[in-house]
Amino acid sequence: MVDKPVMLKVGEATPRARTMAAALVILYALITMVPLVWIVATSFKSPGDSISYPPKVIYDPTLEGYVNLFTTRSRQTAEYIDGLGEPTSWADELVRKRNMVITGPSRFIGRFTNSLIIGFGSTFLAVFLGTLAAYGFSRFKVPFKDDLLFFILSTRMMPPIAVAIPIFLMYRKLGLSDTALGMILLYTAVNVSLAVWLLKGFVDEIPLEYEESARVDGYSRLQSFWKIVLPQMRSGIAATSIFCLIFAWNEYAFALLLTSGEAQTAPPFIPSIIGEGGLDWPAVAAGTTIFMLPIVFFTVLLRNQLLRGITFGAVRK
Amino acid sequence: MSTQTIEHAGKGVTDKAHRSLKSKARGFSDRVIAWWFIAPTILLLLAINIFPLLWTVYLSFTNSRANQPGRAVEWVGLRNYERILGSADIWGYMQTTANFVFWTMLIQTVLGLSLALLINKNFKGNGAWTTVILIPMMLSPAVVGTFWTYIYQPQTGIFSHAINFFVDVGPVDMIGSVHLATWAIVIVDTWMWTPYIMLLCLAGLRSIPGSLYEAAEIDRANAWQKFWYITLPRIMPFLMLAVLFRGIENFKMFDLVVELTSGGPGSITELASINLKREAFEKWKTGYSSAYAVILFVTVFGLGNIYVKALNKVKS
Numbered sequence: 001m002v003d004k005p006v007m008l009k010v011g012e013a014t015p016r017a018r019t020m021a022a023a024l025v026i027l028y029a030l031i032t033m034v035p036l037v038w039i040v041a042t043s044f045k046s047p048g049d050s051i052s053y054p055p056k057v058i059y060d061p062t063l064e065g066y067v068n069l070f071t072t073r074s075r076q077t078a079e080y081i082d083g084l085g086e087p088t089s090w091a092d093e094l095v096r097k098r099n100m101v102i103t104g105p106s107r108f109i110g111r112f113t114n115s116l117i118i119g120f121g122s123t124f125l126a127v128f129l130g131t132l133a134a135y136g137f138s139r140f141k142v143p144f145k146d147d148l149l150f151f152i153l154s155t156r157m158m159p160p161i162a163v164a165i166p167i168f169l170m171y172r173k174l175g176l177s178d179t180a181l182g183m184i185l186l187y188t189a190v191n192v193s194l195a196v197w198l199l200k201g202f203v204d205e206i207p208l209e210y211e212e213s214a215r216v217d218g219y220s221r222l223q224s225f226w227k228i229v230l231p232q233m234r235s236g237i238a239a240t241s242i243f244c245l246i247f248a249w250n251e252y253a254f255a256l257l258l259t260s261g262e263a264q265t266a267p268p269f270i271p272s273i274i275g276e277g278g279l280d281w282p283a284v285a286a287g288t289t290i291f292m293l294p295i296v297f298f299t300v301l302l303r304n305q306l307l308r309g310i311t312f313g314a315v316r317k
Numbered sequence: 318m319s320t321q322t323i324e325h326a327g328k329g330v331t332d333k334a335h336r337s338l339k340s341k342a343r344g345f346s347d348r349v350i351a352w353w354f355i356a357p358t359i360l361l362l363l364a365i366n367i368f369p370l371l372w373t374v375y376l377s378f379t380n381s382r383a384n385q386p387g388r389a390v391e392w393v394g395l396r397n398y399e400r401i402l403g404s405a406d407i408w409g410y411m412q413t414t415a416n417f418v419f420w421t422m423l424i425q426t427v428l429g430l431s432l433a434l435l436i437n438k439n440f441k442g443n444g445a446w447t448t449v450i451l452i453p454m455m456l457s458p459a460v461v462g463t464f465w466t467y468i469y470q471p472q473t474g475i476f477s478h479a480i481n482f483f484v485d486v487g488p489v490d491m492i493g494s495v496h497l498a499t500w501a502i503v504i505v506d507t508w509m510w511t512p513y514i515m516l517l518c519l520a521g522l523r524s525i526p527g528s529l530y531e532a533a534e535i536d537r538a539n540a541w542q543k544f545w546y547i548t549l550p551r552i553m554p555f556l557m558l559a560v561l562f563r564g565i566e567n568f569k570m571f572d573l574v575v576e577l578t579s580g581g582p583g584s585i586t587e588l589a590s591i592n593l594k595r596e597a598f599e600k601w602k603t604g605y606s607s608a609y610a611v612i613l614f615v616t617v618f619g620l621g622n623i624y625v626k627a628l629n630k631v632k633s
């Protein structure tokens with residue numbers, strides 16, 4: 001490298017330091033990606049390839065993991081399978097090669113649907129309540145405001161296992177155990193603290209003058225909230241919704257302890273795939289891939305809001 | 318990415334506007350609206366957080382067993398608390414938890430701070446690489462934890478092979494080994510959460526005005542002095558906030574460890590919350606585990622209090 005005299009602003013890194021920094025950060029990022037890439041790679045392996053020694057980096061990709069994830073199968077004799085006639089689909093064909101026939105859809109679809117219903121339901125409620133409360137806390141004189149805000153945040157600090165004991169008893173009395181409604185209410189309660197804190201930050205950023213001039217023009221308080229503040233909060237509400245959705249989507253402890261069949265979500269279900277069909281790692285990997293792809297997408301989408309989301313709106317970029 | 322920490326609209330402004338608008342109030346009065354806007358949230362939290370919490374406190378003084386609803390529940394006073402605080406096993410699990418929190422926080426602070434300092438050199442494409450580093454943080458610990466058991470398989474897993482690529486030690490059984498199991502969970506937690514500390518340190522670094530470094534340059538401060546006297550004190554509140562928040566979360570750690578080691582081998586990685594789950598939902602000692610839960614609450618709540626104070630300090 002030739003050291004040319006370069007004009008540098010004070011405190012700015014030299015080109016060489018920058019290259020070094022870039023190399024180290026990229027190295028770390030690549031190491032970080034290995035487990036994720038490995039999950040996706042395993043989802044396209046055959047069960048045999050997934051447990052080969054040494055681990056296979058190059059292999060014949062197959063959709064067997066995905067087929068196994070979505071179906072239940074039973075083992076049959078070769079004669080029985082020959083007697084069935086032409087396979088009805090590519091999935092059928094794939095399964096028959098292993099001397100199996102598809103007997104129906106697996107429970108994964110139901111669990112995944114539960115995740116969607118409970119995730120969206122609780123997100124909608126938490127953001128709805130959070131928007132109102134955030135506006136209330138931001139714009140009105142509320143007695144014991146700081147104490148109430150602290151109370152709201154502190155509910156988020158509780159260890160889920162500790163809350164789960166009485167919730168379990170309470171839901172059993174109310175008939176809410178293992179119901180989507182029960183889980184929606186519970187996740188709403190957990191998420192509303194995040195929603196209030198985040199959204200309050202967004203409301204605080206909207207200049208009061210907008211509302212004031214609307215009020216001068218004859219809008220009532222509710223009208224100015226609806227027509228002036230709410231449209232301004234749109235991007236804040238979107239970001240908050242995604243954070244709430246990701247939480248509900250990923251939540252495991254409550255789902256494990258309070259649901260068993262009807263309302264079980266994907267996170268406690270995916271690990272149980274291993275127990276069902278022997279060591280079917282490609283199916284687990286397929287489930288994990290489908291489960292995490294939306295989150296990866298949202299993380300990239302939200303990258304500039306992440307800091308705010310993970311600090312309850314305290315630190316903003 | 319812009320670099321400024323935006324200040325809150327001051328409280329004073331809100332109050333002033335509140336007064337000036339009050340006279341022109343139309344429709345519902347502000348007080349009624351404020352009540353209707355805030356009450357639903359508070360009521361929901363009272364029903365689903367505070368009521369259960371009070372119930373837990375009540376149960377903690379009884380010998381209730383949730384799997385035997387018909388059985389008479391007796392008041393046992395402080396006996397559950399005495400048994401828990403006097404139990405050497407539980408102090409052991411607490412120690413395991415403290416140990417886990419200590420090592421994860423130490424490693425993640427060093428890694429996170431280093432990464433933030435490197436990213437702050439503003440090389441080309443640092444935004445994209447930062448986003449890549451952030452991804453594990455957003456994933457589900459339980460689901461990803463399950464997959465890590467596959468990565469950790471001594472024969473067929475890539476972790477063992479990666480180690481053997483550098484040093485020839487034979488199959489590495491991270492999860493089955495008494496000596497390595499703790500590190501198995503520390504590594505996955507570090508992989509997931511280093512970005513959290515990194516992101517907050519980065520925010521801290523970007524809040525430092527360049528003029529401070531210019532002044533130091535004039536005083537002929539060397540790089541180390543600049544780091545020690547300018548950078549470190551300025552990012553300290555952010556770093557503290559990050560460590561405190563992650564410390565609380567790791568104190569409650571459940572998902573990842575359940576799926577990764579479920580407390581084993583033996584009880585090497587049996588963290589307090591995992592042990593609590595066993596007592597509450599496997600042995601069904603509801604009264605006893607309620608007292609256990611209250612003890613964990615009080616600890617977390619104390620830490621949470623410090624967290625909010627730190628939060629307010631960072632804000633101002």
